[in-house]
Amino acid sequence: MAEVRLTTPISEEEIRKLKAGDTLYLSGKMFLARDEAHLRAIEMFDEGKELPFDFKGLAVFHCGPIVKQDDTGQWHVVAAGPTTSSRMEIFQDEFIERFRVSVVIGKGGMFERTTAAMKKYGCVYAAFTGGAAVLAADGIKKVEGVEWLDLGTPEALWIFEADNFGPLTIAIDSHGNNLFKDIADIAEKNRPKAYEIIGASKE
Amino acid sequence: MEFAPIIEKVAFNLMKYSATVLPDNAIKAIKTAYEKEKSTTGKAQLGAIIKNFESGAEKSTPMCQDTGIHIYYVEIGADCPIDDLGKFREALTNASRKTTTEVPMRPNAVDPFGSNSGDNTGRYIPWINWEIVSGDKIKITAFPKGGGSENMSTVKMLKPGVGLTGVMKEVVDWMISAGGQPCPPTVVGVAIGGGADIAIKIAKKQLMRPIGEPHPQKEVAEMEQKLLKAINTTGIGPMGLGGNITSLAVHMDYAMRHPASLPMAIAVQCWAARQSAAEISADGKVKYLHHDIKD
Ligand code: SF4
Numbered sequence: 001m002a003e004v005r006l007t008t009p010i011s012e013e014e015i016r017k018l019k020a021g022d023t024l025y026l027s028g029k030m031f032l033a034r035d036e037a038h039l040r041a042i043e044m045f046d047e048g049k050e051l052p053f054d055f056k057g058l059a060v061f062h063c064g065p066i067v068k069q070d071d072t073g074q075w076h077v078v079a080a081g082p083t084t085s086s087r088m089e090i091f092q093d094e095f096i097e098r099f100r101v102s103v104v105i106g107k108g109g110m111f112e113r114t115t116a117a118m119k120k121y122g123c124v125y126a127a128f129t130g131g132a133a134v135l136a137a138d139g140i141k142k143v144e145g146v147e148w149l150d151l152g153t154p155e156a157l158w159i160f161e162a163d164n165f166g167p168l169t170i171a172i173d174s175h176g177n178n179l180f181k182d183i184a185d186i187a188e189k190n191r192p193k194a195y196e197i198i199g200a201s202k203e
Numbered sequence: 204m205e206f207a208p209i210i211e212k213v214a215f216n217l218m219k220y221s222a223t224v225l226p227d228n229a230i231k232a233i234k235t236a237y238e239k240e241k242s243t244t245g246k247a248q249l250g251a252i253i254k255n256f257e258s259g260a261e262k263s264t265p266m267c268q269d270t271g272i273h274i275y276y277v278e279i280g281a282d283c284p285i286d287d288l289g290k291f292r293e294a295l296t297n298a299s300r301k302t303t304t305e306v307p308m309r310p311n312a313v314d315p316f317g318s319n320s321g322d323n324t325g326r327y328i329p330w331i332n333w334e335i336v337s338g339d340k341i342k343i344t345a346f347p348k349g350g351g352s353e354n355m356s357t358v359k360m361l362k363p364g365v366g367l368t369g370v371m372k373e374v375v376d377w378m379i380s381a382g383g384q385p386c387p388p389t390v391v392g393v394a395i396g397g398g399a400d401i402a403i404k405i406a407k408k409q410l411m412r413p414i415g416e417p418h419p420q421k422e423v424a425e426m427e428q429k430l431l432k433a434i435n436t437t438g439i440g441p442m443g444l445g446g447n448i449t450s451l452a453v454h455m456d457y458a459m460r461h462p463a464s465l466p467m468a469i470a471v472q473c474w475a476a477r478q479s480a481a482e483i484s485a486d487g488k489v490k491y492l493h494h495d496i497k498d
Binding site for chain 2: 001021023065066078079080081084107108109127129130131132133134135137138167169171179180182183184186187188190191193194195197198199200
């Protein structure tokens with residue numbers, strides 16, 4: 001299991017080198033998108049409208065940050081822990097197909113549709129430690145901008161400049177491996193052993 | 204004597220410190236888990252958690268962006284010379300409101316028929332658990348509870364015939380399906396007996412015990428140990444990314460049950476095992492029990 005440091009935009013070749021279980025520290029431009037921002041981006045793309053910036057090779061972070069604005073209008077990150085990624089499963093594959101982002105960051109894992117899209121287009125899912133909001137904020141050098149504030153601050157499209165943001169665990173790589181699925185399978189396999197400890201029958 | 208002004212100040216401190224600094228027993232439990240974790244991924248997660256809460260404590264910022272729903276436990280000594288008991292609720296509510304802007308804590312009180320109140324208060328919130336105890340002191344515990352782990356709490360009405368083994372099986376099955384969702388390593392509070400409401404109250408209260416301190420009754424302590432071992436056999440690990448430490452401890456307790464029922468409750472605490480307590484004596488002196496708080 002390797003420890004890798006990458007700066008966005010990341011090429012498909014670099015992404016393909018990552019394996020599930022690797023540790024990643026990310027620098028460069030990343031953007032935050034939750035349910036609403038994903039939907040709006042896909043809709044705009046399909047209507048042929050121009051997006052605020054090119055997502056290609058960038059990292060998208062499932063996060064609704066706590067931000068504050070100072071007197072000069074500059075935004076600052078107070079806390080930025082990951083939100084549960086499974087909510088994005090229903091459209092993450094379409095998002096990857098259209099925008100060719102290279103990294104999806106979140107917590108709790110994603111499923112088959114996303115895993116398939118990541119394999120096809122060269123993208124990875126990187127898990128950030130749940131609740132580790134201070135660590136996350138430490139890895140963000142600066143808020144570069146924000147779009148779609150009409151969605152509300154947690155749902156808006158925030159653009160961050162990351163500086164060794166991590167540690168991130170590659171949980172889905174671009175070769176079809178999904179760590180969360182592997183762990184679920186392991187837990188299933190271990191269920192009888194757990195039953196044995198408590199003296200329950202193994203059905 | 205008037206206690207409400209003291210209570211407001213103390214409750215503010217307790218809520219603030221609970222959000223920003225983990226109690227020593229939780230720090231120790233997570234650091235021990237780090238030593239014991241065999242999986243590299245699991246160890247990396249625990250390492251990140253440790254770095255995160257140390258950095259939060261240093262900067263006096265909340266260790267997690269979800270600063271929870273505000274809960275207080277108040278134990279009032281029957282012999283405490285209190286003249287303003289009726290003002291206690293208001294004092295605690297004021298304290299919670301103040302933490303929202305001054306810590307800051309995330310506004311987490313949402314009206315199901317409206318919107319976010321914006322200040323962590325509203326109908327029934329902060330929730331206050333009152334208890335009259337013997338003695339002449341007042342004890343207050345601030346216990347903010349995060350949503351991710353609370354979503355994994357449950358009550359089940361079992362058939363008494365399944366017995367204690369049936370109870371343990373429910374716990375194991377439940378924690379396997381919870382997987383990484385409650386931000387493990389977790390503390391699992393288990394209670395049986397009483398009724399649906401009684402069981403979940405007892406289960407939640409177990410989360411306030413020093414992590415890993417066994418139940419004083421031998422049979423219960425043994426069951427706690429078995430459950431912990433079983434949960435940690437699953438391999439779910441820190442953050443559900445694999446490892447041998449899925450839970451830090453299982454804390455169990457019970458009440459008498461109705462002959463026809465076997466209620467059981469599971470209350471789940473994430474790694475951010477936040478709480479802070481203080482004792483106020485009859486003369487108004489304050490002693491903080493978890494944190495070194497001045498003023
Ligand atoms: S479950 Fe706990 S650690 Fe995880 S995000 Fe919620 S409050 Fe934070």
